[in-house]
Structures are given as structure tokens and as C-alpha cells.
Amino acid sequence: MVKSVCKMIVLGALAVTSTFIMAEDNTLPFPGTITGNVNVVSSYNLRGMTNSPESDTPAVQGGLDYTHDSGFYLGYWFSTLTAAYADFNTSPTNIKEDKKSFENDFYAGYKGKITDDxxxxIGGTVYYYYPGWESTGYETILGLNYKDVSITAQTLLNNVTFGNKGDTYFLATYAPKLAGGFTGKVQVAAYYYGDDDEYLAYQAKAGDVTKTDFAFRHATLGLSHPLGATGATWSLDYIFGGYTRDEAKQKNKVVLGLGYAF
Structure with missing residues (x-):
């Protein structure tokens, strides 16, 4: 039932947004702008997690973003996935592998300027998975950007089945415009891991007990380019796998994507 409601919300929001965009004057009945995107990727690799179950199959993803001229933003993002961590119940013996799930990210914040460049x-995100209420997480984000370079730090505020309170994901991204209409992407990421381990019994079965405080998480090299005059864009990413909180080495992986922004 909840999954159906989530899909109805997504489809309804996309329909409303499309109506605004197709209006002749291309304006909204309120201040600000709304943009959206729909993507298909060969695999969903959350923050470089190339060994996890959600990396096994293609995923459909997309979202809507509202931006006000003041810098305030509000958005929603979703993805289909296969994830064991979304199936934790009251006992670790109830874990069911390869269960289809649905990720919903609700976020809001403010983006401001210090200088022109x-x-x-400053913002926050709520992660809600269905099924998998134990995976509902609350996270803050702080970031700085200079021209084509950005650095962000995202910190969990509660213990969930996939992380501990205080876990912080650091990501540096360089996305330059290249010749021929290409856009490049260079990313390097690291994780600081909290050691509360509230879900120790569950994590022990999944092999995720905290063994290290800080680790290189992943590096990514990517290219993207518009697909002719279709409005779609293809992308190719190569992920260099790092290490998770249990010091497990993640494999390297190629990820293909096709997206449409509106």
C-alpha cells in the first residue's frame, strides 16, 4: 500500500510539473522554478557500495526540485533497488536477501553565495525505504563550492541499519565542461564511521560491524554527453571501490546511465 502511494505521488508530481513546463509562458503560479529528471542506470551503487545487493540489477531513478531565488531549495528523489538492509526485522534471522525495495529521499536547504565564484x-535529508522502516535515516549536509569544484559533508543523526549516528560521508567533486559538449566528472570520497553499533546483531550477520574510524570509500571518473537533440543524456562512470566500515574491499565497476531532465 505504501509503495503504491509513493509511486502515485511521484507520477502525480511529474504530471503537475510537466503541465507547468508545457505552459506557453513557461512560468509558475508562484515564485521559483521546478525542475525534474528521470534516469535509468545499469546499477545503483550508493556511495561506492559496489558489492551490495542493490548493485546487482538496473534501477529507475528520478526526482523533482523546487528552487527559490533566495537560495532555498526543496526536493524529492527516488530509486528502485534490491537491498537486504531494507528487510531487517526484530530478529537478525528474519533478514531476507534480494528483496525489492523503494528508496525515497526528501531534502531541503539553502544555497548561498560568498562571492561570484x-x-x-546548508541542508538536510530524510531517507525513507519501503519496505524497511528500520532504515529511515536523518542526515545533515554542509558544503562549499568554487566554480566547478564542490566539497560536501553529510552526517547521520540517528542509528539505522546501514549506518551509525555520527557517520559522515565526505565527497569532493570536479565537474568541468569539456570539448565537444562533454562534461567530465572526478570524485573522491571518504567516510568517518561512528562506533555506536546499535544494530550490532543485524550488522554482524551482514558483516558490517564497525572496525575502522576512517576509510577511503571510492573514487569515480565519468563522462556524459547529450544524446543528439532528444533532450536525453548518456553517462559512463568508472568506480574505483574503496572500503566499508568492516574493512571490506569494494570491487571496481562500470556504470552506464541514460537520463532525461525537464
Whole structure:
């Protein structure tokens, strides 16, 4: 039932947004702008997690974003996935592998300017999975950006089945415009891991008990390019796998994507 409601919300929001965009004057009945995107990727690799179950199959993803001229933003993002961590119940013996799930991310914040080239970001995200209420997480984000370079730090505020309170994901991204209409992507990421381990029994079965405080998580090299005049864009990413909280080495992986922004 909840999954159906989530899909109805997504489809309804896309329909409303499309109506606004197709209006002749291309304006909204309120201040600000709304943009959206729909993507298909060969695998969903959350923050470089190339060994996890959600990496096994293609995923459909997309979202809507509202931006006000003041810098305030509000958005929603979703993805289909296969994830064992979304199936934790009251006992670790109830874990069911390869269960189809649905990720919903609700976020809001503010993006401001210090100078013409230097900006900052302050915000937060709620992660809700169905099925998998134990995976509902609350996270803050702080960021700085200078021209084509950005650095963000995202910190969990509660213990969930996939992380501990205080876990912080650091991500540096360089996305330059290249010749021939290409856009490049270079990313390097690291994780600081909290050691509360509230879900120790569950994590022990999944092999995720905290063994290290800080680790290189992943690096990514990517290219993207518009697909002719279709409005779609293809992308190719190569992920260099790092290490998770249990010091497990993640494999390297190629990820293909096709997206449409509106």
C-alpha cells in the first residue's frame, strides 16, 4: 500500500510539473522554478557500495526540485533497488536477501553565495525505504563550492541499519565542461564511521560491524554527453571501490546511465 502511494505521488508530481513546463509562458503560479529528471542506470551503487545487493540489477531513478531565488531549495528523489538492509526485522534471522525495495529521499536547504565564484550549502535529508522502516535515516549536509569544484559533508543523526549516528560521508567533486559538449566528472570520497553499533546483531550477520574510524570509500571518473537533440543524456562512470566500515574491499565497476531532465 505504501509503495503504491509513493509511486502515485511521484507520477502525480511529474504530471503537475510537466503541465507547468508545457505552459506557453513557461512560468509558475508562484515564485521559483521546478525542475525534474528521470534516469535509468545499469546499477545503483550508493556511495561506492559496489558489492551490495542493490548493485546487482538496473534501477529507475528520478526526482523533482523546487528552487527559490533566495537560495532555498526543496526536493524529492527516488530509486528502485534490491537491498537486504531494507528487510531487517526484530530478529537478525528474519533478514531476507534480494528483496525489492523503494528508496525515497526528501531534502531541503539553502544555497548561498560568498562571492561570484564561491558558494555554500546548508541542508538536510530524510531517507525513507519501503519496505524497511528500520532504515529511515536523518542526515545533515554542509558544503562549499568554487566554480566547478564542490566539497560536501553529510552526517547521520540517528542509528539505522546501514549506518551509525555520527557517520559522515565526505565527497569532493570536479565537474568541468569539456570539448565537444562533454562534461567530465572526478570524485573522491571518504567516510568517518561512528562506533555506536546499535544494530550490532543485524550488522554482524551482514558483516558490517564497525572496525575502522576512517576509510577511503571510492573514487569515480565519468563522462556524459547529450544524446543528439532528444533532450536525453548518456553517462559512463568508472568506480574505483574503496572500503566499508568492516574493512571490506569494494570491487571496481562500470556504470552506464541514460537520463532525461525537464
Amino acid at each position: 564561491l558558494g555554500y550549502q
